[in-house]
Amino acid sequence: MHETFTITQIRTENYRTKTFVFDKPFSGAQPGQYVMAWLPDVGEKPFSIAGADPLRLMVVAVGPFSEALHRLDVGDRVWARGPLGQGFALEGRHHLLVGGGYGVAPLLFLARKAVAAGHTVDVCIGARTAADVLLAEAFVSTDSTDFNGFVGEKSVKSVPSVEKLSITTEDGSLGGRGLVTQAVEAAIHARRPDCVYACGPTPLLVALARLCREHTLPHQLSWEAHMRCGMGLCGDCELDAVTRQVAGIPAGWLVCKDGPVLRFA
């Protein structure tokens, strides 16, 4: 059943992205899990949990539902059910996080968890252009009140930042020019991670799956599909056969319930 959440803060992340902070925690949520956010008369869509205590969601305005969320103000309500699906599970002590576009949303939550456990984290962010790079400062901030870009984050006292952040843009307007996979390759050579974690567009995930196989690195990738029931019943979120085959995803694997994160050894 949907729980009622009231917006307490809204931060503009870039020209089309806002982070919404809500009035209460989503208990037990893990990085990589998602909620089905419901706006009555508008619809219901999946969003990665970008922070659990209190709940926060980072939303890119690209269509009817996300634009309706962007029209909301502090004090407005959103309904959400979850946490749904399988999230990321930390493996080892040195982690490489790779985010494409708004795929960074669950990764900041994951980075915070890893750093709080005393692990080390490298991050590679990829985007089309400088304006699309999201949360870069948040990953490297050492200010405990600013780690997620907000004051009032509970349960984190002093926060060391991630070890190394590399940014890649397709047009070279910020950081290196090219594809994020080149930065990932470099990061692996500089310091081999115990595991690679990624969220982003399907072509990025497919390329990373190949790269990690070449390097025999365990990897956990978060996939996207059109979701309906979110409960592993309706079958709508099966990935297409081509994506499944190139990425080595098992047949009959459901993004909404078995995923969105799939671990490859």
Added chain:
Amino acid sequence: MPDVTCHFLNLTLRNPIILASGILGTSADLLERAAREGAGAVTAKSCGPTPRAGHPNPVAVDWGHGLINAVGLSNPGAAEEARMLAEARARLEPLGVPLIASIFAGTTAEFGEVARTITAARPHLIEVNISCPNVADEFGTPFAASCESAAAVTEAVKRNVGDIPIAVKLAPNVPDIARIAAAVVEAGADAITAINTMPGMVINADAGRPVLSNRIGGISGPALKPIALRCVYQIARTVRVPIIGTGGVTTGRDAAEMLLAGATAVGVGSAMWTRGVGALGDIAAELAVWMGQAGYGTLEEIGVRSEE
């Protein structure tokens, strides 16, 4: 260890747990997965004459005592479904798991046409979902709501399927489900599936709205079990055909209750939300353990008990 082999019409199922229609049955991959996870037989998602997208989200929620859904019978149409079923059948064959097709339509004639198209895939059983609205009826009353329309659909399907047996799937929201059962058996139904979901509504008071975009949906899961047990019990006392008892079965003990009510096999759907796809095999294993403890050696012995 007790023997859970299930004899259903001319079919032999390794256990009586059947994947219910509309849950995971949208592709050959998912049907195969349900079989590999331990189902005794698997039912595909209902398909109609032409492709349908279904309702917008929200289409399903857990409201605390069960689920409510209005997926809206999304399906690829009968021709595409027949191709999918043929592939599924080929993949299930080596596993020894029978395939059940499921069909719906808006008119009696269309039921016959969909049945004929699907027959090409040679499913082991065709389930006829008559809970959908009759478009020829002024109020869109479901076929399942009257003896006449339920019997007419049964006859139309039966005429088009050759030697493939059919199970008619009944709706619980009728004054006397046993009368409908008698009518469809009289019209040629080889088996009965009971029950489909119970129409209901869930309102979120804070939002001031029904939670489903369709407002009304079908109740399934634990809340449905006592209703399903009652329906199966009444049907089993009226007709002699085998029944796939479906509704709210979550554990092996629930499955035992369904068999004691008079079912020959047991459909499972919503339980996979809480227990995962592995629930199919787990429920079968739990049933075997329960049978051992209760002193039953075979499902037939439970069947005898159910008649007392």
